[in-house]
Amino acid sequence: MKFSIYQMDIIPGSPEQNRQRVADWIEQDVKNNQPDTVVLPEMWTTAYTLPELDVLADVDGHPTIPFLQEQAKKHHINIIGGSIANKKDGGIYNTAVVVNRKGEVVSKYDKAHLVPMLNEHKFLTGGQVAPEVFELDGLKFGLIICYDLRFPELIRPLALEGAQVLSVVAEWPSARVNHWRTLQIARAIENQMYVVSSNRIGSYDGTEFAGHSIAVDPWGDVLAEGSLDQEEVLSLSLDLEKVDQVRKDVPIFDSRVPDIYK
Ligand SMILES: O=C(O)CCC(=O)C(=O)O
Numbered sequence: 001m002k003f004s005i006y007q008m009d010i011i012p013g014s015p016e017q018n019r020q021r022v023a024d025w026i027e028q029d030v031k032n033n034q035p036d037t038v039v040l041p042e043m044w045t046t047a048y049t050l051p052e053l054d055v056l057a058d059v060d061g062h063p064t065i066p067f068l069q070e071q072a073k074k075h076h077i078n079i080i081g082g083s084i085a086n087k088k089d090g091g092i093y094n095t096a097v098v099v100n101r102k103g104e105v106v107s108k109y110d111k112a113h114l115v116p117m118l119n120e121h122k123f124l125t126g127g128q129v130a131p132e133v134f135e136l137d138g139l140k141f142g143l144i145i146c147y148d149l150r151f152p153e154l155i156r157p158l159a160l161e162g163a164q165v166l167s168v169v170a171e172w173p174s175a176r177v178n179h180w181r182t183l184q185i186a187r188a189i190e191n192q193m194y195v196v197s198s199n200r201i202g203s204y205d206g207t208e209f210a211g212h213s214i215a216v217d218p219w220g221d222v223l224a225e226g227s228l229d230q231e232e233v234l235s236l237s238l239d240l241e242k243v244d245q246v247r248k249d250v251p252i253f254d255s256r257v258p259d260i261y262k
Pocket of ligand 1: 179
């Protein structure tokens with residue numbers, strides 16, 4: 001499967017302009033790279049304009065989810081659509097969405113872990129349902145959002161359910177870029193799966209974001225990595241047989257002793 005990871009800047013508080021930019025990126029990328037699957041970052045319609053989200057957020061995924069469905073159908077690509085601020089059920093959630101080539105929504109996930117360092121609890125509601133494994137072109141994926149990366153207990157069940165690829169969509173600050181890189185390599189090694197992640201660049205409200213979008217293989221080797229501060233597309237193909245090979249060479253899933261785990 002050929003991936004394009006979009007390492008973008010985000011125009012704060014301008015969902016329409018950001019959607020137009022994503023449409024332009026896809027148009028160009030499809031011409032240049034012919035991806036099967038593209039990956040967008042976290043909260044890419046609004047950026048972290050938390051106090052304004054009441055006005056700026058999508059309502060029940062509108063209009064961004066239909067936009068992604070239209071783009072997926074038009075270009076016949078799968079879209080791991082990052083996440084969007086999303087008003088529903090009396091709250092504002094940070095909702096990730098995945099659309100397949102037919103324009104069908106195959107997964108939605110509300111970010112469960114809210115970030116104390118950003119006062120997210122004041123503005124957002126945390127999801128109460130764990131992310132689920134979904135399929136794109138017959139491959140199994142898990143998807144998490146940014147701070148979730150620090151919680152291996154959220155990710156292990158995805159590996160146990162057969163996920164071969166973990167996608168992380170983020171607005172991770174550059175002050176903690178070493179955590180971003182190291183945790184993804186660790187998640188890839190401990191779960192023996194690919195990790196394919198998109199992080200934004202640029203800055204907002206005094207926070208500079210880390211870029212360093214990344215693809216890591218199940219052995220923990222970095223296959224591609226973005227810069228700190230440039231918008232770019234990381235284009236790469238994954239050989240999914242490597243997941244089986246690594247799981248055969250170091251069979252951790254057979255060695256588990258679940259009865260002693262708390
Ligand atoms: O965990 C971190 O250091 C960053 C998390 C974050 O910025 C986010 O989840 O949006």
